[in-house]
Amino acid sequence: MHEARPQITLPSYREERAKVMEALPSTSCTGCGTQLRITEVLDHCQASWPEHYLLYFTCPHCRQMRHLKVRDDHVAIGYLDGAPGPRFVTQSEIVLPSLIVSNDEDTIELTLGDHAWVIHAKE
Numbered sequence: 001m002h003e004a005r006p007q008i009t010l011p012s013y014r015e016e017r018a019k020v021m022e023a024l025p026s027t028s029c030t031g032c033g034t035q036l037r038i039t040e041v042l043d044h045c046q047a048s049w050p051e052h053y054l055l056y057f058t059c060p061h062c063r064q065m066r067h068l069k070v071r072d073d074h075v076a077i078g079y080l081d082g083a084p085g086p087r088f089v090t091q092s093e094i095v096l097p098s099l100i101v102s103n104d105e106d107t108i109e110l111t112l113g114d115h116a117w118v119i120h121a122k123e
C-alpha cells in the first residue's frame with residue numbers, strides 16, 4: 001500500500017492568461033461612465049501623435065473622444081487644453097508595469113504581455 005502522491009495541478013495557460021487579463025486595471029469613461037479595460041481603451045485608439053506619445057481614443061459606447069499620453073508602464077487619460085503647443089491635462093492614470101511603448105515618425109507601438117498595438121499617426 002502506498003500513499004497517494006499529492007497532485008499538483010498547474011493552471012493552464014488559458015487560466016493564467018484570464019487571471020492576468022482580469023487583473024488588468026480598468027478606467028471609467030468620463031462621458032458615459034462605462035468601465036473599460038485598458039486593452040479595450042487601446043483597441044479603440046484611432047490615431048497617434050508619435051512625437052508627443054499621444055493617442056486619440058474614442059469610447060466604443062458613447063463615442064466621446066479622449067486623449068491618452070503613454071509611456072513605459074504608464075497610461076494617462078485626459079484631454080488637450082489650449083494653444084500654442086497644446087497642454088495635456090490628465091484626468092486619470094493607469095500604472096501598467098508590463099507596458100512597453102516605442103515610437104517612430106509614423107507610429108506609436110504598445111506592447112502589453114502578448115497584446116500589441118500599432119497606432120498610426122494622425123494624417
Ligand SMILES: [Zn+2]
Pocket residue numbers: 029030031032033034059060061062063064
Ligand atoms: Zn463612453
